[in-house]
Amino acid sequence: xxxxxxxxxxxxxxxxxxxxxxxxxxxxxxxxxxxxxxxxxxxxxxxxxxxxxxxxxxxxxxxxxxxxxxxxxxxxxxxxxxxxxxxxxxxxxxxxxxxxxxxxxxxxxxxxxxxxxxxxxxxxxxxxxxxxxxxxxxxxxxxxxxxxxxxxxxxxxxxxxxxxxxxxxxxxxxxxxxxxxxxxxxxxxxxxxxxxxxxxxxxxxxx
Numbered sequence: 001x002x003x004x005x006x007x008x009x010x011x012x013x014x015x016x017x018x019x020x021x022x023x024x025x026x027x028x029x030x031x032x033x034x035x036x037x038x039x040x041x042x043x044x045x046x047x048x049x050x051x052x053x054x055x056x057x058x059x060x061x062x063x064x065x066x067x068x069x070x071x072x073x074x075x076x077x078x079x080x081x082x083x084x085x086x087x088x089x090x091x092x093x094x095x096x097x098x099x100x101x102x103x104x105x106x107x108x109x110x111x112x113x114x115x116x117x118x119x120x121x122x123x124x125x126x127x128x129x130x131x132x133x134x135x136x137x138x139x140x141x142x143x144x145x146x147x148x149x150x151x152x153x154x155x156x157x158x159x160x161x162x163x164x165x166x167x168x169x170x171x172x173x174x175x176x177x178x179x180x181x182x183x184x185x186x187x188x189x190x191x192x193x194x195x196x197x198x199x200x201x202x203x204x205x206x207x
Contacts, residue, residue: 051145052093072099
C-alpha cells in the first residue's frame with residue numbers, strides 16, 4: 001500500500017482494550033490506531049474521515065487525561081439520525097477508535113466487555129455534533145468539527161464535476177487528487193492543534 005506521505009505525520013491514538021487483553025489479542029490490551037487505519041476502514045481519505053478520526057482521538061484523550069484511554073469504555077451520542085448526511089461514516093470510524101458500537105455490536109462475555117448499543121442517534125437537543133461519555137464515571141465531552149474554516153482550493157469547483165463526469169484529462173485528475181488530499185493534510189497536520197477547527201469541550205451536568 002502506498003498512502004500519501006502526510007498520513008505518517010498525523011498523531012496516532014494509543015488505547016487499552018480490556019477485551020483484547022482478556023482474549024490475548026494484544027499484550028496488555030494495548031492497541032495503536034493510525035489515520036491510515038481509518039482510511040482502510042472507510043476505503044478513502046476525505047474531510048469527513050479526517051474529522052471523525054481527529055474528534056475521536058481528541059475526545060478520548062480529553063476523557064482520560066492521566067491514563068491510557070479505555071477502548072470500550074465510552075458511550076457516544078450523535079446529534080443527527082444515523083441515516084442523515086455523513087453520520088454513518090463518522091459512526092464507523094468512531095467504533096474503530098472507541099469500541100462503541102450500534103445495535104449489532106459485540107454483546108459481551110458474562111456481562112463484561114459489552115460494545116452493543118454504545119452509539120445512540122437523533123439527539124437534536126445537544127449543542128454539538130457528538131457527545132462522548134465515560135461509562136465508569138459519567139464524565140462527558142462534546143465535540144464538533146468546523147471544516148469550513150479550512151476550505152477547499154477554489155480550483156476544486158471546476159475540477160470536481162469534470163472528474164465525476166469523466167471529462168477531465170490525466171493532468172486535471174492528478175491535480176484534483178492533489179488538492180483533495182491537500183485539504184485533508186491541512187486539516188490533520190497544519191490545524192491539528194487548532195481549537196477553532198476542532199471544538200472539544202467538557203459537558204457540565206446539572207445536579
